[in-house]
Amino acid sequence: MKNQTESNRNIPNILVVDDVPANLKLLDDILKSEGYKTRPVLSGELALRAAEKEKPDLVLLDIMMPDIDGFEVCRRLKENPDLKDIPVIFISAIGETANVVTAFNYGGVDYINKPFQAEEVIARVKTHLKLRFQSQELLELNERLKQQTKELEELNATKDKFFTIIAHDLKSPFNSIMGFSEMLVEQVRDKTYDGIEQYANIILDSSQRALDLLMNLMDWARSQTGKMEFIPEYFELVNFIKDITSLFEDIAGQKSIIIKKDLPLNAPVFADHAMISTVIRNLISNAIKFTKPGGEITISAIEKPDQLIIMVKDSGIGISNDRIEKLFRLDETYSTPGTKDEKGTGLGLILCKEFIEKHGGKIWVESTPGEGSIFIFTIPNV
Ligand code: ADP
Numbered sequence: 001m002k003n004q005t006e007s008n009r010n011i012p013n014i015l016v017v018d019d020v021p022a023n024l025k026l027l028d029d030i031l032k033s034e035g036y037k038t039r040p041v042l043s044g045e046l047a048l049r050a051a052e053k054e055k056p057d058l059v060l061l062d063i064m065m066p067d068i069d070g071f072e073v074c075r076r077l078k079e080n081p082d083l084k085d086i087p088v089i090f091i092s093a094i095g096e097t098a099n100v101v102t103a104f105n106y107g108g109v110d111y112i113n114k115p116f117q118a119e120e121v122i123a124r125v126k127t128h129l130k131l132r133f134q135s136q137e138l139l140e141l142n143e144r145l146k147q148q149t150k151e152l153e154e155l156n157a158t159k160d161k162f163f164t165i166i167a168h169d170l171k172s173p174f175n176s177i178m179g180f181s182e183m184l185v186e187q188v189r190d191k192t193y194d195g196i197e198q199y200a201n202i203i204l205d206s207s208q209r210a211l212d213l214l215m216n217l218m219d220w221a222r223s224q225t226g227k228m229e230f231i232p233e234y235f236e237l238v239n240f241i242k243d244i245t246s247l248f249e250d251i252a253g254q255k256s257i258i259i260k261k262d263l264p265l266n267a268p269v270f271a272d273h274a275m276i277s278t279v280i281r282n283l284i285s286n287a288i289k290f291t292k293p294g295g296e297i298t299i300s301a302i303e304k305p306d307q308l309i310i311m312v313k314d315s316g317i318g319i320s321n322d323r324i325e326k327l328f329r330l331d332e333t334y335s336t337p338g339t340k341d342e343k344g345t346g347l348g349l350i351l352c353k354e355f356i357e358k359h360g361g362k363i364w365v366e367s368t369p370g371e372g373s374i375f376i377f378t379i380p381n382v
Contacts, residue, residue: 012129013037015056017047017073018091019065023114027060027091030118031125044068048076051083058129060121063092063103071106078107085135087128091116157330158224161347165217169345173210177203201254208251209342212285216347219278223354230272230358232382237267237276237308241299244280248288255293255340259284262300267308270382275355279363282348283312283375289338290373291316307361307378318369327365328353352377 014036018024021042028040039056041047044065051059059077063070070090078084090103093114100111109131110124180199187196222228245259252259269276280299287297295315302309317339319327326332328349335346349363356363360380367373 011035011037012057013039013054014125015047015050015059016040017042017044017059017065017070018062019043020062023062027121030121031060033118034122034125036125044070044073047073051077051086052080055083056086057132058125059086059088060125061088061090061108063090063094063099071102074103074106074108085132087132089124089128091121154330161330162217162221162224165213165345165347170210170213170217173206173213176206177210180206205251205254205340205342212281213345213347216278216282216345216351219274220347220351223351228274230275232270232272232359234268234270235273237269237271237301237310237379238263238265240273240276241280241301241310244277245284245299247281248284252288252297255288255291255295257288257291257293258296260296260298262298264301264303267301267303269308269379271359271379272355275358276379279352279355279377280310280312282352283377286348286375287312287314287316287373289340289342289344290314292339295372305381307380309376309378311374311376313372313374315372318371318373319365319367320369324365324367328363 014031016024016027016031016038018027018040019042024040024042028038031038039050039054041050045067047059047061048068050056059074061070061073065073068076070092074088074090077086077088084107087109088107089110089112090108091112091114092099092103095113103111109128112121112124180202184196184199184203187193187199219228241263242261245261248259284297284299291297291314297315298311298313300311300313302311323334326334330350335344337344353363356377356379361378363375363377365373365375
């Protein structure tokens with residue numbers, strides 16, 4: 001259905017309905033002489049069809065008509081969510097109060113008695129058109145306000161999340177780095193070396209966590225402030241994935257987790273290097289974090305004619321369905337510690353979603369608690 005109001009607001013479009021051709025012509029002439037665009041129709045049925053085809057700005061509606069009368073036409077218009085806001089002015093020779101009241105009860109905005117004066121018709125039509133446009137403007141303004149409120153709420157949630165992360169999550173790995181470094185220093189000073197390898201490993205883990213977190217935080221801050229530009233370019237994804245994976249060999253090795261790759265020989269993509277790197281980094285890091293020692297991770301890619309599908313599968317603890325719904329969402333802070341109590345922020349997957357959607361792709365997870373998860377994302381071909 002075309003919306004005349006949007007397409008041509010300057011010339012209002014009036015649907016005129018009367019079963020008597022002479023009356024119809026008279027009304028039509030009056031309105032045309034005022035410069036309105038009119039659509040004259042001879043029955044209620046035709047009126048409904050015309051309104052559905054192209055929404056009028058106002059309906060001038062005769063009451064007494066043979067098939068469906070004006071009241072019924074008005075009732076059906078008001079029943080239709082797309083048409084119910086059109087002002088209907090009834091026009092009738094039956095000027096009894098009861099009839100006028102019925103007309104208003106059916107949702108009419110005005111009532112003109114026949115015979116009428118052209119000036120009266122014009123004055124009433126003008127007034128109701130003006131009211132209609134004003135109420136439309138108010139509605140639009142209201143919509144804009146709603147949108148702005150939503151954006152402000154999101155911004156606020158973003159800000160809250162940011163401060164929570166800085167206040168809690170970044171503090172914890174640094175506390176552990178400082179605590180264990182102090183113990184290391186003391187033990188080395190006292191020349192007692194028991195357990196220092198374990199301390200060093202904890203420091204390494206915590207540093208890795210702090211670094212992951214910082215990188216996510218910086219990416220995220222840049223994306224939120226609009227400073228992270230989306231700069232896609234052609235590159236080869238398979239070697240890129242291999243390079244990123246190699247950065248995690250050590251940390252996976254510490255948990256005796258094997259990282260397998262099931263990748264094609266090469267896979268050219270048109271994508272943003274930095275964003276795709278963040279996504280893969282986060283998915284592999286999570287897979288390691290939520291897999292028990294001795295587990296297995298497989299990174300695979302499938303080329304389809306229209307997109308590339310990348311999957312990071314783990315044999316980890318899995319995620320229950322009700323929790324899956326909370327992932328990827330800024331309004332639902334969701335984070336659980338890893339299998340070695342690694343802390344997180346719930347920021348990684350939000351970033352992944354944002355970056356993949358910038359590419360026009362999708363990201364989702366399939367998981368069975370106790371068996372493992374598979375995070376899947378797509379990069380469409382351009
Ligand atoms: P973080 O890992 O910092 O908590 P993410 O956004 O990366 O933040 O992940 C949010 C949550 O999703 C995690 O805390 C965890 O509960 C769940 N999750 C993510 N990846 C996995 C996975 N591979 N296996 C099980 N749970 C996962």
